[in-house]
Amino acid sequence: MPLYVYEIIRADSKPGRRLEIFQKFSEKPLRRDPESGQPVRRVFSAPHLPKNRYEKALKTIGREDSPRRGTPRKKSR
DSSP states (O other): OOOOEEEOTTTTTTTEEEHHHHHHHSSSOOOOOTTTBBBBBEEOOOOOOOOOHHHHHHHHHHHHHOOSSSSSOOOOO
């Protein structure tokens, strides 16, 4: 189940308290904080990727997308 971040909507437009809630994809977004009943909105952000895995993935993608240098290409027959 994904973890969603919600923020309480305050009347003075300042950022409110944030809460994290596990929800199924099929569930509708929350409209109210389950504890206080105050209105909330879902906060969207980039997913967290550990630095070493992210860098490794970028290096792997770069190698796969670019042709090898210094190696002659075989001619197809």
